Amino acid sequence: MTSKKQTISTWQLMMLLLPIILATEVLPVTDLSAKFAHQRAWLATMPATLTGVWSILVMIELAKRHPGRNLVQYSSDILGPWLGKLLGVVFMCQALIYTTKVSAEAMTFISMFALPRTPKHVVLGLFLFACAIATWAGIEVLARCAETLIPILIGFSLFVFVFLLPNMHPSFIRPILGPHWLETIFQASIVPSGWYGEFLLMGFLLPHIKDVHKVRRSILWLLVGLGAFVTLVALQSTMVAGPLIEKFIYSYYITARYISLGDFFERIDPLIISIWMYGMIIKTAVCLYVLSICVVYLCDLEDHRLVVIPVTLLTLLCAMWFFPNIAQLRNFLLYTFPFEGALVQNILPTCLLLVDKFKSAVKRPVHA
Amino acid sequence: MRRALRILCIVIATLPLGGCWDRREVNELALVMAKGVDLTDDNHVRVTVQVALPSQVGGSQSGSGKGESGKSFFLVSATGRTVSEADWHIQQKLPREMYLPHLRILLIGERMAENGMEDVLDHFGRNPPNRLRTTILVAKHSDAAPLLQSTYPLESLSGEAVRKLERQLTGSNKTLMDFLIEAAGEGIDQSASAVELIPQEESERTSDEDSDIFRFSSTGIFRDLKLIGYVQGPETVALQWLNQRLRRTTLTCPVPNMHGTISVELTQARRRAYTYVHGNDVTVKYVLLGTAMLTENETGLDADNPKTVQRFQIGLNKYVESIMLKCLEQVNRDMNADPTGIGQLVYHQHPYLWPKLKPMWRQTLPHIHYIIDSRVQIIEGGKSGPPLYGKPQHGIRSSQGNTTDSLEGDTDD
Numbered sequence: 001m002t003s004k005k006q007t008i009s010t011w012q013l014m015m016l017l018l019p020i021i022l023a024t025e026v027l028p029v030t031d032l033s034a035k036f037a038h039q040r041a042w043l044a045t046m047p048a049t050l051t052g053v054w055s056i057l058v059m060i061e062l063a064k065r066h067p068g069r070n071l072v073q074y075s076s077d078i079l080g081p082w083l084g085k086l087l088g089v090v091f092m093c094q095a096l097i098y099t100t101k102v103s104a105e106a107m108t109f110i111s112m113f114a115l116p117r118t119p120k121h122v123v124l125g126l127f128l129f130a131c132a133i134a135t136w137a138g139i140e141v142l143a144r145c146a147e148t149l150i151p152i153l154i155g156f157s158l159f160v161f162v163f164l165l166p167n168m169h170p171s172f173i174r175p176i177l178g179p180h181w182l183e184t185i186f187q188a189s190i191v192p193s194g195w196y197g198e199f200l201l202m203g204f205l206l207p208h209i210k211d212v213h214k215v216r217r218s219i220l221w222l223l224v225g226l227g228a229f230v231t232l233v234a235l236q237s238t239m240v241a242g243p244l245i246e247k248f249i250y251s252y253y254i255t256a257r258y259i260s261l262g263d264f265f266e267r268i269d270p271l272i273i274s275i276w277m278y279g280m281i282i283k284t285a286v287c288l289y290v291l292s293i294c295v296v297y298l299c300d301l302e303d304h305r306l307v308v309i310p311v312t313l314l315t316l317l318c319a320m321w322f323f324p325n326i327a328q329l330r331n332f333l334l335y336t337f338p339f340e341g342a343l344v345q346n347i348l349p350t351c352l353l354l355v356d357k358f359k360s361a362v363k364r365p366v367h368a
Numbered sequence: 369m370r371r372a373l374r375i376l377c378i379v380i381a382t383l384p385l386g387g388c389w390d391r392r393e394v395n396e397l398a399l400v401m402a403k404g405v406d407l408t409d410d411n412h413v414r415v416t417v418q419v420a421l422p423s424q425v426g427g428s429q430s431g432s433g434k435g436e437s438g439k440s441f442f443l444v445s446a447t448g449r450t451v452s453e454a455d456w457h458i459q460q461k462l463p464r465e466m467y468l469p470h471l472r473i474l475l476i477g478e479r480m481a482e483n484g485m486e487d488v489l490d491h492f493g494r495n496p497p498n499r500l501r502t503t504i505l506v507a508k509h510s511d512a513a514p515l516l517q518s519t520y521p522l523e524s525l526s527g528e529a530v531r532k533l534e535r536q537l538t539g540s541n542k543t544l545m546d547f548l549i550e551a552a553g554e555g556i557d558q559s560a561s562a563v564e565l566i567p568q569e570e571s572e573r574t575s576d577e578d579s580d581i582f583r584f585s586s587t588g589i590f591r592d593l594k595l596i597g598y599v600q601g602p603e604t605v606a607l608q609w610l611n612q613r614l615r616r617t618t619l620t621c622p623v624p625n626m627h628g629t630i631s632v633e634l635t636q637a638r639r640r641a642y643t644y645v646h647g648n649d650v651t652v653k654y655v656l657l658g659t660a661m662l663t664e665n666e667t668g669l670d671a672d673n674p675k676t677v678q679r680f681q682i683g684l685n686k687y688v689e690s691i692m693l694k695c696l697e698q699v700n701r702d703m704n705a706d707p708t709g710i711g712q713l714v715y716h717q718h719p720y721l722w723p724k725l726k727p728m729w730r731q732t733l734p735h736i737h738y739i740i741d742s743r744v745q746i747i748e749g750g751k752s753g754p755p756l757y758g759k760p761q762h763g764i765r766s767s768q769g770n771t772t773d774s775l776e777g778d779t780d781d
Contacts, residue, residue, distance in 0.1 A: 112389070112496055115389065116496070118389040118390050119389070172549075174716035174717075175715065175716050175717075175719035177719065178717065178719030179720060221720065241545065242551045243549060243552040243554070244545070244549055244552055247552070255502075256544060257499060257500075258499075258500060267469060267470075298509075
C-alpha cells in the first residue's frame with residue numbers, strides 16, 4: 001500500500017531481530033528462571049530456544065507461501081475477511097502487549113536505577129518519543145540504527161563478561177545435577193521461552209526482505225547465537241552472585257555493577273544503562289512499527305506514519321495502566337507471558353499454516 | 369501545516385524548562401565513604417557516616433599538619449528504627465545530599481552483630497544506590513563509631529585505611545555480596561573480618577593527636593547472622609585459606625627437632641576439598657596448595673641444600689595442617705558454626721544426600737572428621753643459602769657433610 005516499498009537486507013533483519021529477543025531478555029532472564037531452577041538457570045535457557053525454532057520455521061514457511069504480504073494480510077487471505085481480521089486484531093493486541101511490556105520495563109529500570117526522581121510518565125514519554133521518531137522514519141532507518149547500535153551492545157556485553165571474570169566462582173553453579181534437576185530445568189525454561197516466541201514479529205519484517213528463501217539459515221544461526229549469549233549471561237550472573245540471583249531484580253545489571261578493576265575502574269553502571277537502552281529503543285521502535293502496520297492493514301489505511309502518534313500514545317497509556325508497579329510487571333513476565341505468548345506466538349501461526357496447507361492441498365486437484 | 373509545526377516546535381522546546389529532576393551537582397553532594405552501624409540501648413539503629421571533605425582529600429599533602437582542620441572527613445550520626453530512618457535523620461543534619469554509591473566500608477558494631485544482622489542487611493541489598501561491592505567489617509570489642517572517628521596517617525580516610533589493611537594482609541576484601549552469598553547459600557555460615565582499635569605503643573606515636581590505631585587480626589564468625597565469636601591469629605589465615613580467599617600471607621613456623629623458626633611468604637594459596645559421606649558420618653578432606661618463599665631462617669641450616677629445603681617444607685606443612693585443624697575444631701566444635709562451608713561442599717558433591725543431612729547439620733558439625741593434606745612447596749630460598757653472618761666452615765664439602773649428618777640423625781628420631 002505504501003507507494004515505495006522499503007527493503008532491508010538479511011543482515012539488517014538479523015540486527016533487528018537480535019534486540020527484539022535480547023534487549024528484554026538479558027536483564028530479567030536469569031533471575032526469573034532462577035526462581036525455579038536456582039543455580040541451573042543457565043541450563044534452563046537452552047530448552048527455551050525450542051519455541052524460537054518453532055516460531056522461525058512457521059513464520060518463514062508462511063512468508064514463503066505469501067511473498068510480499070505480512071501476517072495480517074495473509075491471515076485474511078487464508079481465513080477469509082472476517083476470521084482473518086479477527087486474527088489480525090489478536091496479533092495487533094500482541095504487538096500492543098510488546099510495546100507496553102518493553103516500555104514499562106524500560107521505564108521501571110530507568111526510574112529505579114538511573115533517574116529515581118524524574119516522574120515516571122516523563123521517562124516513559126521521552127523514551128517513547130525517541131522510539132516514535134524512529135518508527136516514523138520507517139523500517140529502513142530502523143534497520144540502519146540497529147546495524148550501528150547492536151554491535152556496540154554485543155561488544156559491551158562481552159566487555160562486561162571479561163571484566164567480571166575475576167569475580168566469578170565456578171563453584172556457584174554446582175551441583176549441576178541433583179534432586180529434581182530435570183523438572184526444575186524444564187519448569188524454568190518455560191519463562192524464557194516466551195521471549196523466543198517473539199520471532200513472531202518476523203511476520204511483519206519478512207515482506208521487506210528481497211529473497212525470503214535464503215533467510216532461514218541465517219535466522220537459525222542467529223537463534224543459536226542468541227541462545228549461547230543468553231546462556232553466557234545466565235552463567236555469568238550465577239557465577240558472580242550465586243544463590244542471590246533468584247532474589248535480585250535485574251540480576252544482570254547488579255552483577256555488572258559489581259565490576260571493579262584495580263580500585264579505580266568501578267561504577268560503570270551509567271554506561272550499562274545507556275548501552276542497554278540502545279537495544280530497548282530499537283525493540284520498542286520495531287514493535288511500534290509492527291503495531292502501526294497492524295492498525296494500517298486492519299483499517300485499510302495508506303501509510304503507517306498516519307497512525308504512529310496515536311499508537312505511541314496508546315502505548316504510553318497502556319504501559320501506565322497495565323503495569324502499575326514492577327511486581328505486576330515481573331509477575332506478568334513470569335506467569336502470564338510465557339503461556340499467552342505460546343498461544344499467540346506459536347500456536348496461532350501454526351494453525352494458520354496448517355489451514356493454509358490444508359486449503360492448498362484441497363484446492364490443487366480442483367484447479368488441475 | 370507550517371504553523372502547526374512551528375507550534376509543535378515551541379511546545380517541545382518548553383518541555384525541558386521543567387528542569388532535570390535527577391541532576392546532581394558535585395558540590396551539592398556529601399560523599400559517604402564509610403558507614404558504621406551500631407545498636408543503641410533502646411534497640412534502635414545508630415548509623416554513623418563518614419563524609420569526605422573534598423577539599424582536604426584532594427590536597428592531602430598540604431593539609432596534613434593542620435591539626436583538627438587537617439581531618440579530611442567528618443562524622444555525622446543519628447539513630448532510627450531502621451537504617452533508612454537513621455539515614456534520613458542524618459540527612460537532616462547535612463546541608464548536602466548524602467550520596468551513597470561511593471560507600472566503601474560498612475562497619476558493623478559488635479553489639480549489632482551479636483544481636484543479629486537481619487534488620488540491617490535488607491537496606492543494603494534493596495536500596496538501589498547501595499553497591500554490593502562495599503566491604504563489610506566487624507568492629508571488635510567496640511561500636512563502629514569510635515573506629516570511624518580515629519584518623520590514620522597514611523590514608524586521608526580512615527575507612528579507606530581499614531579496607532586496604534584487610535586487602536593488604538589477605539589479598540582480598542569480603543564484600544557485602546560475599547557476605548550475602550554466604551547468608552543465602554546452602555550449608556554455610558558467615559564470617560567477616562574484624563578490626564579492633566588498640567592503643568598505639570608509645571614509640572610509634574607520630575603526633576600527639578592520634579593515640580589509637582587499628583589492627584586487623586581476627587575474623588568474626590556468625591551463625592544465622594549473629595556474631596558468636598572470633599578466631600584469632602593464624603587461624604584467621606587458615607579460615608581465609610579454607611574459604612579460598614587467601615592470596616598471600618606470611619607464615620612463621622617451627623622446624624621439627626630444631627630450635628629456631630623459619631618464616632615464609634606464601635603466594636598462590638589454593639585449596640581443594642573433598643567430602644565423603646557414610647550415613648551420618650561426614651569426612652572432609654582439604655588439600656592445601658601453595659608456593660612459598662623463605663624470608664627468614666633462624667635455624668642456621670643451609671637453605672641451598674635440597675634436603676634442608678625439604679625439611680623446612682615438612683615443617684611448614686605440619687604447621688599448616690596444625691593451624692587448619694585448630695581452626696576447624698574451633699569453629700565447628702566450639703562454636704558449632706560452619707564458616708568454611710563444609711555443608712556447602714557436601715551439597716555440591718553429594719546433592720542427593722544433602723537433603724537428609726541438612727536438617728541435623730548443626731548436630732553433625734562437631735563430629736565431622738578432618739583429613740588435612742598440606743602440600744605447600746618452598747620454591748625460593750631467599751637471597752642467601754646459609755645465613756650470611758656465619759663463618760665459613762672447613763670448605764664446602766665438610767659443611768655439607770655436617771648438615772646431612774644432622775639431617776640423617778634427625779630422621780632417625
